[in-house]
Amino acid sequence: MREVAVARNRGQDVIDAALALLDSGGLAGLSMRRLAADLDVQPSALYHHVPNKQTLLGRVADEMLATVAWPASGTWPERVAATCTELRRALLSHRDGAELVATAWAFRLGGQAAYDALLESLTQCGELAPAAAGTLLHFIYGHALGEQTHHQAVVAGADVGEGGVDDFSIGLGMVIAGIQVMAARPSRG
Amino acid sequence: MREVAVARNRGQDVIDAALALLDSGGLAGLSMRRLAADLDVQPSALYHHVPNKQTLLGRVADEMLATVAWPASGTWPERVAATCTELRRALLSHRDGAELVATAWAFRLGGQAAYDALLESLTQCGELAPAAAGTLLHFIYGHALGEQTHHQAVVAGADVGEGGVDDFSIGLGMVIAGIQVMAARPSRG
DNA sequence: ACCTGAACACCGTTCAAGT
DNA sequence: ACCTGAACACCGTTCAAGT
Numbered sequence: 396m397r398e399v400a401v402a403r404n405r406g407q408d409v410i411d412a413a414l415a416l417l418d419s420g421g422l423a424g425l426s427m428r429r430l431a432a433d434l435d436v437q438p439s440a441l442y443h444h445v446p447n448k449q450t451l452l453g454r455v456a457d458e459m460l461a462t463v464a465w466p467a468s469g470t471w472p473e474r475v476a477a478t479c480t481e482l483r484r485a486l487l488s489h490r491d492g493a494e495l496v497a498t499a500w501a502f503r504l505g506g507q508a509a510y511d512a513l514l515e516s517l518t519q520c521g522e523l524a525p526a527a528a529g530t531l532l533h534f535i536y537g538h539a540l541g542e543q544t545h546h547q548a549v550v551a552g553a554d555v556g557e558g559g560v561d562d563f564s565i566g567l568g569m570v571i572a573g574i575q576v577m578a579a580r581p582s583r584g
Numbered sequence: 585m586r587e588v589a590v591a592r593n594r595g596q597d598v599i600d601a602a603l604a605l606l607d608s609g610g611l612a613g614l615s616m617r618r619l620a621a622d623l624d625v626q627p628s629a630l631y632h633h634v635p636n637k638q639t640l641l642g643r644v645a646d647e648m649l650a651t652v653a654w655p656a657s658g659t660w661p662e663r664v665a666a667t668c669t670e671l672r673r674a675l676l677s678h679r680d681g682a683e684l685v686a687t688a689w690a691f692r693l694g695g696q697a698a699y700d701a702l703l704e705s706l707t708q709c710g711e712l713a714p715a716a717a718g719t720l721l722h723f724i725y726g727h728a729l730g731e732q733t734h735h736q737a738v739v740a741g742a743d744v745g746e747g748g749v750d751d752f753s754i755g756l757g758m759v760i761a762g763i764q765v766m767a768a769r770p771s772r773g
Numbered sequence: 774a775c776c777t778g779a780a781c782a783c784c785g786t787t788c789a790a791g792t
Numbered sequence: 793a794c795c796t797g798a799a800c801a802c803c804g805t806t807c808a809a810g811t
Contacts, residue, residue, distance in 0.1 A: 436795070439797085442785095442786070442787080443795070448785065503734075526755055527758065530723055530758055533723045533726025533727055534719055534722045537725060537726050541718075541722075544691055562715055565712070566715055566718060569719055569763055572766060573757075574758055616804060617802080617803070626778075628776080628806075636804080
């Protein structure tokens, strides 16, 4: 018999520590050097597990989405709404989560799971599904980013306008209503 | 007669140089030190004109929007669409323009002009206007950000999916259709 | 009003070398 | 497979001092 226990993946420790560091100090506090210090290792050691910081952030983004239970029941607009709400919950459950995932997705270094889940909830929309998923993602990321940024600003002492959960459901309702309208219209093909 | 010529505002030179530096090197290349070098000045001198880098970026964002001629004719959905298209054009006309304006707006350090223009085009929507303007802004910034990021990635050699002008009009059509649906529905008040 | 000089406390990344 | 030691080429910001 060959060795059964494969060498413990140190790479997973790195992204776990990065997520913990994110929660304690935010995206600005998540530096390669601080992360190395938390792992009791030299900064250069990290590059054995990850090619660069951007890729690391992409993996942290994926880790954030890995635990999400994507809804699968209801009519398609209900399922789309539930999927969006669940994504939003995941983003808000970690400090600077929205900025992290939005950036990772923009560079295609992470966040694929969210797009895929949305796309699946939109299969009934046919060829319109990719554009609809993209539009929903822009709204969710943009709204969550604003919310987390303002929370930061409020903590820092500034007083910026309002907007919150109500605001989210209104906006989400608009976008889904728009998707329904477009999906009901016949298109070329 | 008193002095007519007020001391030339050196602060304007700073943001002009910052915009030029942004166009040549992108947001990553826009450092306080490089900006100071371009102005033949010590880095510390910049802090006489601007309290910090974030505020500087906010002013650069405002400069980017200052030249936009916001459309004012047509039915309100036409005007909203034209305003969005014009905003998008302004964002894409400078390197990393979308990221710059989106970030400035998230921190409320710039980009107010875009929100105000959108809000004005949505007056017919009544109390729904603020949520509609916010939703449109999230879509426009998110979409333009993705486009500019992918352009960057393509230049760097990577090959990431498609999406372009068509994609934008489809998404914009969805959101505006959704706003029309919600605005037509009676609400409390 | 505008700027210098010098410092402080940091960054991401590379690379030869070690076990 | 994983890590060290040392370096390279940078950052934003502060502050006393100068004109």
